[in-house]
Amino acid sequence: MSTAGHGARQQQEAARRSVEEAERQLAAARAREHAWSAGAAGEEQVANALAGLEQQGWVVLHDVAWPGRPRANLDHVLIGPGGVLVVDTKNWSGTVTAHPDRGLRSNGYRKTKEVQAVQTARQALLHLIPAVSPDIVAGLICLAAQDQEPVRLDGDVLVVGRAQLLQHVLDRPTVLGAQAIMETAMTLRAALTRQPSAHVPAQAGPGRAPRSVAKPRAGSTRSRKRPTRSPRSDIIQLAAIGVFVGAAVLFPEQLMDAYMSLVNAVVAPVAEDIGQNLQDNMVPTTTPAP
Template sequence: MTTAGGAERETHGGATNGSPACAEAEPRAALAAPPTPRRRPQEQWSAQQPWLAQLPPERLVAATLRGLEPEGWTSVHDVHWPGRPLANIDHLVVGSGGVVVVHTESWAGDLSVTEGELRVGEHVRTGQVARAAQAAAAVTALLAPRHRTAVRAVLCLGDRSDPAVPVAGATVVGRAALPGYLRSLPPRLTPAEVSGLAQYLGVRLGGTQPPEMLTTAALLPPSRAARRRAVRAGTDVRPAPTVTHPEADQRPGSRVRSALLRLLVVATTVGAGAAAFAVPVPGF
């Protein structure tokens, strides 16, 4: 409204600014507003960057692993599973801590481990963890014996931050805690070994065809390896027939008697022939 001096003053709820009625109205409005819910760090991150929540977990884990490249880790993604043409390995990362085979999942629910069994919410997930361990075993078979103990299996929860927990021959860890887990691994490989193994595995697992999974049968002679594979398949494999001497199964004493008998027969035949030639023939 306009005062007598001509200056305009704003009104608020029937009272002018600066009046006690206006001063009381503002705190009341603030108290009446609903409180803003607090968000967890990962929820705040998704709220600030909504496009991250729309990415598949595999792409999120791949981006996390690529962020470790300045620290000496080299990663490849979506490569062949040795010996399984229809399966793949989500991620393979090589660094000073070893060769880490990473399988990615996206699960909701509370995570708990009881007597070696992993539960997420109401579901048992131990089988998926064992799958990650099997993939690591297939990669291990491709390496030289001195590097096989450096292979580790990880099941990464792509949209979680759970700390690392060992289960069924592998380690279950949330994506947010994955870099810390890799940094905590004791040094196992030299920089030269890291470079060589990363290049070797990238070529072997990134080709057009998956490599065969090597087993201990590759160290056996061909005949024994074929018999072992046939036994596993449930077929009957008979050894190849061998030709042996008729006297191979005779005892040493029997062999001596047989030799003497042959000599006696030969001597008798020669003596009879000599005697026949010694008899004079009439007319000569």
């Protein structure tokens, strides 16, 4: 025999788990928003630190496409007398150390993947400019929130603080002339510019004509780009779900009364109007006189 309130307690427990899950997702969304916000702020600070380079014969590219990786980007690419530099900005908090033997660490955790990513980015640039000697293409990690004199890690990745970055770039020995800088910059600018996404036609096989790409008609909803969801909108939606679930647990009767009031206030008048319109539009049938 079931005890009184057993079913309600089960529903309460299920609702409690839903609230906990919503709160967990809300906390995760807030953490992602904070990380992206900190990363954007660090890139802006480094860009400001590099502002004087163009007057010294350098070409500076910010937030460009990563070749072969549609969802990734390169924070900064510099082309100038000192060579070609790909700079990855890290806006880490806490204690950050860089040592030739012990590597790069943040709060005691070794950042091996981050160093390898810079090495991969450097190789991607080398494939784009094969005429340039590999010796003059370098990968840098810039610490936006720490002072750090240049330290070369294993794998030829350099770590430098934001305050020391500009001077390090200007102190590099001259390896490219003005003509080479212009040609290299033009090649990289064209290759690293993000292209709008488009439908790619299927490759034609032997004896097969390539399929044409259908262009969206004017006014067609298929040609509209779906707006990007921001972390803030996810937070608002999760918070709304948590409030609704909490209200359902704490005030079930009040919530049902509010729902029925909404139905009576909105649905019933609409149904009455529809019925009246149908009755008004009915054509009366006439019976011929005998």
